[in-house]
Amino acid sequence: MISESSLTCEALLNEAVALIKGDSPRLDAELLLSHVTGLSRTSFRAWPERQVAEEQAQQFVALVAERASGQPVAYLLGQQEFWSLPLSVSASTLIPRPDTECLVEAALSLELPEHAVILDLGTGTGAIALALASEQPSWQIWASDRITDAVELARANSASLGLPITVVQSHWFDQLPEAQFDLLISNPPYIPASDHHLSEGDVRFEPSSALVAGDDGLDDIRLLISQGQNWLNEGGWLLLEHGYDQGDAVRDLFAQAGWHTIETRKDYGGNDRMTLARKPISDESARQTHAQ
Ligand code: GLN
Numbered sequence: 001m002i003s004e005s006s007l008t009c010e011a012l013l014n015e016a017v018a019l020i021k022g023d024s025p026r027l028d029a030e031l032l033l034s035h036v037t038g039l040s041r042t043s044f045r046a047w048p049e050r051q052v053a054e055e056q057a058q059q060f061v062a063l064v065a066e067r068a069s070g071q072p073v074a075y076l077l078g079q080q081e082f083w084s085l086p087l088s089v090s091a092s093t094l095i096p097r098p099d100t101e102c103l104v105e106a107a108l109s110l111e112l113p114e115h116a117v118i119l120d121l122g123t124g125t126g127a128i129a130l131a132l133a134s135e136q137p138s139w140q141i142w143a144s145d146r147i148t149d150a151v152e153l154a155r156a157n158s159a160s161l162g163l164p165i166t167v168v169q170s171h172w173f174d175q176l177p178e179a180q181f182d183l184l185i186s187n188p189p190y191i192p193a194s195d196h197h198l199s200e201g202d203v204r205f206e207p208s209s210a211l212v213a214g215d216d217g218l219d220d221i222r223l224l225i226s227q228g229q230n231w232l233n234e235g236g237w238l239l240l241e242h243g244y245d246q247g248d249a250v251r252d253l254f255a256q257a258g259w260h261t262i263e264t265r266k267d268y269g270g271n272d273r274m275t276l277a278r279k280p281i282s283d284e285s286a287r288q289t290h291a292q
Helices: 009-019 025-037 041-046 054-068 073-077 098-109 127-135 148-161 201-205 219-231 247-256 283-291
Strands: 079-082 085-088 117-121 140-145 166-169 181-186 232-241 260-266 272-278
Touching: 009 025, 009 041, 009 054, 025 041, 025 054, 025 073, 054 073, 073 079, 079 098, 079 127, 085 127, 085 148, 098 127, 098 181, 098 232, 098 260, 098 272, 117 127, 127 140, 127 148, 127 181, 140 148, 148 166, 181 219, 219 232, 219 247, 247 260, 247 272
Parallel strands: 117 140, 117 181, 140 166, 181 232
Antiparallel strands: 079 085, 232 272, 260 272
């Protein structure tokens, strides 16, 4: 039973911090209290003695109990920000990570046609596709996912943000319309099945379909690299997120499959996080380009 005196913001937050484990208990508690009260996080510092209605306090206590048992904050809020876009999230797919914003930056740094046609494979919430749509309205952006709930989520995020993308239900390339893209971009599952991280922290609550890819974590990356050129224009790019220790292996896979201009780039933490490569330009079209 919560006593009257404990219904100030500060008292509720202190009780929550004592219960929540993890890296950022105070931040987590503030986000949850902000969610149930509609008050801003800064107001908790400016006005710690502010009273919280009992019903809201009870909702908060229930959310704190779920957080203390490990539920990711993003699932409890139903929302996660990515590229400054508020995205709805659900347990059917991965919670967008800040490191994946590096892929968006890399895509925006490429020289692509003004009306480039882009495909985000395994889009989940739609994060990458929607971030690109927010930056480049002249691009035609497609997104695919194998999971029905993820397809619906990506479509709902597209509608609520007013950012048009075309979402197709497809296992990688299986159901895609005949199209030649200028850029294929993906944050596929890439964690090895036996990785101990899978039993720690937020990933315990995320679906393994979004995380795990065979014994070495490279099953889906292998497929995307071996089939990708069939869906690209000459000179088109494939840009893949991968694990911090998979850069060498991913570059080798690209090289073996005949890709050009292979380059690994780092995330905000300084770890190898993505590799990009280009479909070769045939001699014939290179000659035509020179002749122009
Ligand atoms: N980077 C994520 C993690 O380690 C994994 C994302 C993925 O598999 N695509 O939690």
